[in-house]
Amino acid sequence: MAELLLFVWAFLAATILPFSSELAFIAALKNGMSPFNAIVCASFGNILAIIFNYYLGYFLYEATKRKLFQSRTGRKIFLFGHKYGYFALLLSWLPVIGDPLTIVAGLLRLKFVWFVIIAGSLRILRYYVIALF
Secondary structure (H helix, E strand, O other): OHHHHHHHHHHHHOOOOOOOHHHHHHHHHHOOOOHHHHHHHHHHHHHHHHHHHHHHHHHOHHHHHHHHOOOHHHHHHHHHHHHHHHHHHHHOOOOOOHHHHHHHHHHOOOOHHHHHHHHHHHHHHHHHHHHHO
16 A cells, blocks of 8 residues: 555656655655665656656647747747757756656657656666665
8 A cells, every 4th residue: 555655646746746756755665665665666656657747748749839939039949959858858857847857858759768768767766866865
């Protein structure tokens, strides 16, 4: 039951809802959950949520692109995002800014496989580092 709760909490925390998966993760460890189970449950929930975020952005692509291309600045921002989008994903593990970046990755239609590899592995690494401390 605790594993399911951590999974759901981590999923919700990786959406734009104001939850902290790190606090839930630490609480699970303090209450006796094995570090391995905690890392798997929290990571799985978080990664499924960033995939949800990616597709949310992906389906908003046409409307967003049309709106951005109405201005010169919007065009520049869009092209900048395409050029540096994968580098921006290196910040996707951070609280507050990371989850919106996963939506932007979908808006920019970054390659899904690379998105999951970069953003997903950073999510797993974040929980692993927290578990070490």
